[in-house]
Amino acid sequence: MVDIRGPIDAPALIFVHGAGISRKLWVPQMDSLADSFRTLAPDLPGHGDRADEPFRFDDAVETVAALLADVESDCVVLVGQSLGGYVVTSVAARNPDRVSGVVLSGSSADYRGQLGARTTVSSYLFRLGARVPGVEPRFERTMGERLRSLPLSDAAIEEILEAGLSLDAWGQSGLALVGVDFPALLSRFAGPVLFINCEDDKINRPAAVERCSELSNATPVVIRDAGHTVNLERPEAYTGIVREFAMSLCRDEAESIPDRL
Numbered sequence: 001m002v003d004i005r006g007p008i009d010a011p012a013l014i015f016v017h018g019a020g021i022s023r024k025l026w027v028p029q030m031d032s033l034a035d036s037f038r039t040l041a042p043d044l045p046g047h048g049d050r051a052d053e054p055f056r057f058d059d060a061v062e063t064v065a066a067l068l069a070d071v072e073s074d075c076v077v078l079v080g081q082s083l084g085g086y087v088v089t090s091v092a093a094r095n096p097d098r099v100s101g102v103v104l105s106g107s108s109a110d111y112r113g114q115l116g117a118r119t120t121v122s123s124y125l126f127r128l129g130a131r132v133p134g135v136e137p138r139f140e141r142t143m144g145e146r147l148r149s150l151p152l153s154d155a156a157i158e159e160i161l162e163a164g165l166s167l168d169a170w171g172q173s174g175l176a177l178v179g180v181d182f183p184a185l186l187s188r189f190a191g192p193v194l195f196i197n198c199e200d201d202k203i204n205r206p207a208a209v210e211r212c213s214e215l216s217n218a219t220p221v222v223i224r225d226a227g228h229t230v231n232l233e234r235p236e237a238y239t240g241i242v243r244e245f246a247m248s249l250c251r252d253e254a255e256s257i258p259d260r261l
Contacts, residue, residue, distance in 0.1 A: 016084030022048030126171030
């Protein structure tokens with residue numbers, strides 16, 4: 001399942017969600033950006049309307065790569081949150097000439113070494129917990145309460161919740177990231193990279209600074225007063241940054257949209 005909005009020939013933004021949630025993670029951004037961009041947000045395997053499928057990282061990459069191949073615009077920006085950022089990194093590395101720019105949020109950490117070991121343990125615990133009666137519903141209730149505390153419309157919250165949340169998908173996704181050299185993959189993409197992290201993300205924010213010290217094409221941006229899911233916790237600030245970045249890369253196409261409506 002893919003949510004698609006905006007003019008068909010506009011510059012494109014492909015949004016890729018994080019673990020355990022669905023394409024509806026991007027409702028605030030899709031609502032705001034479809035005036036100037038073709039916005040696309042797919043469900044990855046194991047998530048949302050594809051919850052009955054196992055999560056496999058290569059299948060997730062193929063999902064996004066297939067969308068990229070079908071987009072009509074010559075200017076395409078990939079935007080990924082957490083798990084989605086690592087998927088986006090892999091897609092950009094494989095299709096560097098097709099991608100105009102990349103936005104990564106909560107996707108800077110290197111899941112090798114000690115962090116990889118910790119993630120392996122926590123991911124197996126998530127998968128085990130999902131099989132214990134009552135744990136998954138409790139997880140869904142907790143996440144629902146968390147969403148209702150954020151500056152989101154009731155409609156956006158309902159869309160996210162109705163599309164489903166999954167502790168097991170969270171665990172599957174975490175295991176898929178362990179041991180992969182994502183910094184090396186990112187280095188294969190020469191286009192502009194924007195790291196957007198929240199001030200309180202103690203793992204990804206410092207890692208983004210490290211990535212930017214290694215890459216001449218990368219820029220870090222920090223949003224204050226937010227946690228890991230920065231696009232939901234500070235939706236207006238996040239959306240504004242993505243809009244400005246995409247416009248800087250696709251300005252000619254974006255500015256011609258009103259003439260074609």
